[in-house]
Amino acid sequence: xxxxxxxxxxxxxxxxxxxxxxxxxxxxxxxxxxxxxxxxxxxxxxxxxxxxxxxxxxxxxxxxxxxxxxxxxxxxxxxxxxxxxxxxxxxxxxxxxxxxxxxxxxxxxxxxxxxxxxxxxxxxxxxxxxxxxxxxxxxxxxxxxxxxxxxxxxxxxxxxxxxxxxxxxxxxxxxxxxxxxxxxxxxxxxxxxxxxxxxxxxxxxxxxxxxxxxxxxxxxxxxxxxxxxxxxxxxxxxxxxxxxxxxxxxxxxxxxxxxxxxxxxxxxxxxxxxxxxxxxxxxxxxxxxxxxxxxxxxxxxxxxxxxxxxxxxxxxxxxxxxxxxxxxxxxxxxxxxxxxxxxxxxxxxxxxxxxxxxxxxxxxxxxxxxxxxxxxxxxxxxxxxxxxxxxxxxxxxxxxxxxxxxxxxxxxxxxxxxxxxxxxxxxxxxxxxxxxxxxxxxxxxxxxxxxxxxxxxxxxxxxxxxxxxxxxxxxxxxxxxxxxxxxxxxxxxxxxxxxxxxxxxxxxxxxxxxxxxxxxxxxxxxxxxxxxxxxxxxxxxxxxxxxxxxxxxxxxxxxxxxxxxxxxxxxxxxxxxxxxxxxxxxxxxxxxxxxxxxxxxxxxxxxxxxxxxxxxxxxxxxxxxxxxxxxxxxxxxxxxxxxxxxxxxxxxxxxxxxxxxxxxxxxxxxxxxxxxxxxxxxxxxxxxxxxxxxxxxxxxxxxxxxxxxxxxxxxxxxxxx
Amino acid sequence: xxxxxxxxxxxxxxxxxxxxxxxxxxxxxxxxxxxxxxxxxxxxxxxxxxxxxxxxxxxxxxxxxxxxxxxxxxxxxxxxxxxxxxxxxxxxxxxxxxxxxxxxxxxxxxxxxxxxxxxxxxxxxxxxxxxxxxxxxxxxxxxxxxxxxxxxx
Ligand code: FES
Ligand code: FES
Numbered sequence: 056x057x058x059x060x061x062x063x064x065x066x067x068x069x070x071x072x073x074x075x076x077x078x079x080x081x082x083x084x085x086x087x088x089x090x091x092x093x094x095x096x097x098x099x100x101x102x103x104x105x106x107x108x109x110x111x112x113x114x115x116x117x118x119x120x121x122x123x124x125x126x127x128x129x130x131x132x133x134x135x136x137x138x139x140x141x142x143x144x145x146x147x148x149x150x151x152x153x154x155x156x157x158x159x160x161x162x163x164x165x166x167x168x169x170x171x172x173x174x175x176x177x178x179x180x181x182x183x184x185x186x187x188x189x190x191x192x193x194x195x196x197x198x199x200x201x202x203x204x205x206x207x208x209x210x211x212x213x214x215x216x217x218x219x220x221x222x223x224x225x226x227x228x229x230x231x232x233x234x235x236x237x238x239x240x241x242x243x244x245x246x247x248x249x250x251x252x253x254x255x256x257x258x259x260x261x262x263x264x265x266x267x268x269x270x271x272x273x274x275x276x277x278x279x280x281x282x283x284x285x286x287x288x289x290x291x292x293x294x295x296x297x298x299x300x301x302x303x304x305x306x307x308x309x310x311x312x313x314x315x316x317x318x319x320x321x322x323x324x325x326x327x328x329x330x331x332x333x334x335x336x337x338x339x340x341x342x343x344x345x346x347x348x349x350x351x352x353x354x355x356x357x358x359x360x361x362x363x364x365x366x367x368x369x370x371x372x373x374x375x376x377x378x379x380x381x382x383x384x385x386x387x388x389x390x391x392x393x394x395x396x397x398x399x400x401x402x403x404x405x406x407x408x409x410x411x412x413x414x415x416x417x418x419x420x421x422x423x424x425x426x427x428x429x430x431x432x433x434x435x436x437x438x439x440x441x442x443x444x445x446x447x448x449x450x451x452x453x454x455x456x457x458x459x460x461x462x463x464x465x466x467x468x469x470x471x472x473x474x475x476x477x478x479x480x481x482x483x484x485x486x487x488x489x490x491x492x493x494x495x496x497x498x499x500x501x502x503x504x505x506x507x508x509x510x511x512x513x514x515x516x517x518x519x520x521x522x523x524x525x526x527x528x529x530x531x532x533x534x535x536x537x538x539x540x541x542x543x544x545x546x547x548x549x550x551x552x553x554x555x556x557x558x559x560x561x562x563x564x565x566x567x568x569x570x571x572x573x574x575x576x577x578x579x580x581x582x583x584x585x586x587x588x589x590x591x592x593x594x595x596x597x598x599x600x601x602x603x604x605x606x607x608x609x610x611x612x613x614x615x616x617x618x619x620x621x622x623x624x625x626x627x628x629x630x631x632x633x634x635x636x637x638x639x640x641x642x643x644x645x646x647x648x649x650x651x652x653x654x655x656x657x658x659x660x661x662x663x664x665x666x667x668x669x670x671x672x673x674x675x676x677x678x679x680x681x682x683x684x685x686x687x688x689x690x691x692x693x694x695x696x697x698x699x700x701x702x703x704x705x706x707x708x709x710x711x712x713x714x715x716x717x718x719x720x721x722x723x724x725x726x727x728x729x730x731x732x733x734x735x736x737x738x739x740x741x742x743x744x745x746x747x748x749x750x751x752x753x754x755x756x757x758x759x760x761x762x763x764x765x766x767x768x769x770x771x772x773x774x775x776x
Numbered sequence: 777x778x779x780x781x782x783x784x785x786x787x788x789x790x791x792x793x794x795x796x797x798x799x800x801x802x803x804x805x806x807x808x809x810x811x812x813x814x815x816x817x818x819x820x821x822x823x824x825x826x827x828x829x830x831x832x833x834x835x836x837x838x839x840x841x842x843x844x845x846x847x848x849x850x851x852x853x854x855x856x857x858x859x860x861x862x863x864x865x866x867x868x869x870x871x872x873x874x875x876x877x878x879x880x881x882x883x884x885x886x887x888x889x890x891x892x893x894x895x896x897x898x899x900x901x902x903x904x905x906x907x908x909x910x911x912x913x914x915x916x917x918x919x920x921x922x923x924x925x926x927x928x929x
Contacts, residue, residue: 115874116874117872117873117874118873119873248870249870251872252866252867252871255875256859256871256872256875256879257810257850257851257853257863258810258811258849258850258851262812262876264813267809273804316800316804317800317813318797401874401909402814402820402822402874402877402907403812403814403876404813451876452874452876452909453874481813484814484815484816484819676870677870680870680912683914683915684912687911687913709817709820710819710820715907716911717913718900718905718917719901721913721914721917723914724914
């Protein structure tokens with residue numbers, strides 16, 4: 056133990072260069088940490104052997120951010136990428152993004168860290184240059200940097216980063232740094248193998264489930280089965296008699312058993328009987344009924360702005376204005392659409408490890424969230440936020456689920472009952488499936504007033520659903536929930552008038568953010584409505600979209616490209632059809648064409664083509680991987696994804712009854728990237744939304760039957776898993 | 777109670793109820809964390825290991841039932857260290873995203889390639905039934921062909 060300590064001190068004092076960046080990208084301090092608190096809070100460590108450890112401030116849940124954010128730093132630093140090693144981050148204010156947050160959500164890993172991390176890299180470079188210039192005894196302008204080597208241009212003398220890192224760390228942090236032009240990038244925009252991949256193929260990568268701590272115990276949990284229910288009483292005698300069992304912990308909505316091993320804990324928790332209270336016990340049909348009534352105007356109707364002008368919200372058409380336009384239009388379209396509840400079903404079931412005593416709490420968990428954990432858990436335990444430490448592991452999938460903190464709260468409450476002992480809470484797959492924060496079921500009614508020449512004179516869309524975000528501080532009370540209604544009528548299509556509103560339904564089901572959030576449903580609703588309008592007008596779906604999107608060059612270019620890729624104008628055999636859809640969001644454009652065959656009502660997705668423009672793709676091949684994965688994720692939902700309730704109880708419990716796309720049902724997928732100079736755009740979610748509407752459209756093209764309800768097995772078709 | 781199991785060429789005497797699923801003997805008794813828990817009911821394949829060369833879902837088999845058989849986990853790929861051609865192919869094709877399913881995938885593929893050294897696309901679809909929630913299937917398919925080629929060369 057003491058040997059480790061000495062080592063660490065010597066290393067920190069000797070050659071460590073640490074840099075931290077504050078919100079907004081301002082570099083706050085650089086130090087070797089030797090004289091500091093002893094807690095190293097920093098992005099970069101230049102190690103004596105030349106390796107450069109760079110910390111990713113974001114959560115690695117599959118999107119490759121553990122590699123791509125360090126690469127931004129390495130680019131501006133002119134570091135030798137082959138010498139860079141990556142580190143994961145816990146919760147630390149030093150790792151805030153450009154709007155002061157640290158959490159991985161909303162596809163903004165790259166977009167919200169791009170500028171701050173470029174500055175971190177450039178700052179480090181400038182300090183290393185200054186240190187080298189002093190050693191060489193030359194002006195800084197005379198020092199060149201490439202691949203971690205500093206060269207005195209006049210004499211040809213060289214120094215490695217590691218040679219001057221300790222000197223550099225003592226220098227004042229420059230106020231201003233110069234960033235490279237995109238055209239000078241040598242790493243960004245080029246493919247470099249992801250550094251998180253080798254440990255993931257050898258089994259060495261540590262996920263939440265793989266944390267090992269001396270003396271640790273395991274907990275398994277059973278929640279009250281009915282959504283919104285609470286625990287009244289329990290009988291744990293049988294559980295306590297089982298081998299290895301240490302403790303039974305009753306929580307408000309669950310019971311947990313702590314045992315020597317997870318398997319013992321799970322066996323024991325299965326033997327607990329619970330009595331619970333639940334006022335409302337809804338089934339799927341009763342929920343649908345409520346949504347339908349919402350569309351008809353019952354319940355709380357809230358408008359949503361159609362845009363902004365400066366700081367003013369634009370509310371679009373009034374009801375009366377829309378009705379007048381609709382009544383007087385030469386042509387109209389009117390249709391209802393529907394999607395179900397969906398589970399995240401991350402590959403790694405929910406888990407978290409906590410160690411709690413009277414004065415501190417330490418958490419090891421696969422978390423998308425970070426900054427909210429110390430204050431939230433501190434409040435729960437009566438500890439100051441500084442007493443709560445979060446270590447984040449690799450995530451076995453996130454998709455929004457691991458941005459919630461419910462399971463961390465459970466883990467610390469359970470661990471509090473065995474003070475000082477680390478306890479890993481593991482949810483069974485059944486618990487994971489049945490106690491998720493679900494993407495809510497939604498129904499939409501869209502009506503459009505059309506001119507004979509195809510112009511959309513007015514469109515009204517209403518969405519009925521339970522909200523995801525409660526008002527304040529993240530939502531204005533006079534408007535519907537943007538996490539539900541956002542993007543319901545796309546901005547990129549020309550329309551003379553719009554109106555959007557929500558029918559907010561009160562339900563006791565936990566709803567949450569699911570990969571692509573509002574666009575997970577609104578991509579389907581909006582693009583299906585465009586298809587229905589094109590049908591009403593007798594227009595080709597691709598040609599009509601290009602016409603409507605004419606003012607957005609990026610949309611037009613992805614649409615045209617995907618049409619070429621798919622051979623849109625070449626005829627298909629009978630029983631085959633193509634459909635197209637567009638997504639605009641996260642400063643990205645994504646167009647997809649699905650080619651499907653339908654034989655006696657049996658649907659097979661044959662091929663998916665995608666043209667994708669996220670501005671500068673930092674890692675082109677990884678962007679393609681994310682889009683491929685996004686398409687498959689969206690397809691699982693479109694084909695058979697659904698969570699159903701009977702008397703308030705979720706019916707699905709594993710991949711056997713909540714199937715996802717498999718090797719056999721994966722279509723051929725082709726992704727083309729279009730480079731535009733639109734800066735950087737979000738990637739992780741943008742591939743998800745278009746595939747469902749494009750598939751629905753392809754089925755219509757093949758059969759003449761519209762698909763307005765997902766999953767398509769609910770619209771009268773069959774599919775193979 | 778204890779059970780004798782042979783994992784990655786080493787014999788172990790593990791102290792547990794023989795009914796305990798092999799997955800937990802591997803993960804918690806032996807501390808080999810590369811084999812993953814995904815569902816515990818045989819529906820995902822994250823826990824796949826090789827038992828006498830065959831791919832088995834270790835969550836759905838009792839430890840006592842495989843006593844004395846040769847069990848290989850991802851940590852035993854390959855015996856003697858380094859990277860197995862399948863793992864190399866996984867890196868070359870940049871397969872993993874979150875990576876959680878991949879040890880199970882690699883073990884399932886290893887077993888398949890023993891029986892079917894040059895699988896067709898149809899054979900891959902039929903035999904690789906593990907779940908990857910991140911949707912890495914297109915790359916897995918390419919990596920299988922690449923590994924098959926490397927292993928037959
Ligand atoms: S964990 Fe064994 S099949 Fe899912
Ligand atoms: S890589 Fe994430 S589940 Fe397969």
